[in-house]
Amino acid sequence: TPKRDFTYVKDTAEGFIKIAETDNSNGEIINIGSGKAYSIADVIGNVKEILGKDFEIETEKEKIRPEESEVMLLLCENAKIKKLSGWEPKTDFRSGLIETMDYIQKNLYEYSLEKDLK
Numbered sequence: 001t002p003k004r005d006f007t008y009v010k011d012t013a014e015g016f017i018k019i020a021e022t023d024n025s026n027g028e029i030i031n032i033g034s035g036k037a038y039s040i041a042d043v044i045g046n047v048k049e050i051l052g053k054d055f056e057i058e059t060e061k062e063k064i065r066p067e068e069s070e071v072m073l074l075l076c077e078n079a080k081i082k083k084l085s086g087w088e089p090k091t092d093f094r095s096g097l098i099e100t101m102d103y104i105q106k107n108l109y110e111y112s113l114e115k116d117l118k
Helices: 009-021 040-051 079-085 093-106 113-117
Strands: 003-005 037-039
Touching: 009 079, 037 040, 040 093
Parallel strands: none
Antiparallel strands: 003 037
16 A cells, blocks of 8 residues: 655656756755655556556565555655756656566566576
8 A cells, every 4th residue: 555656767857957057056955756655556567557467466474564564655745846947747647667677578578587698
C-alpha cells in the first residue's frame, strides 16, 4: 500500500536541463517529479495488463519492513520547477512502464548473467 512518485527517466533528465537553463534557479532547492503517486500493487496491476498475463507475487517474510518503519507516501511537490522553468512531466505512468518494458524486452541480454560470465 505505500505509494511512491514514479517519474519517467526522460522527464527527469529534461527537468535537470530546464533547471540548468533557468537563470533564476541558482541556489534553489527544486524537486523534479510527476506529482502523482502509485503503489507497488498499481505497478504490478499495470504490468499484468500490459503483458496480458496473470502471475502471483511472492514475498519473503524477512524482507517485509517492520510495521512502524514504512513511509506510506513519497510524493513530489513540483510547483516550483513548473513556475521557474515551465517544466512538466510529459510521460504518464502507464506509457513510461510500456516504454521501459519495451526497452528491457529489446535488450534482455543486458540483464543476463551470461553476459557477465563471458
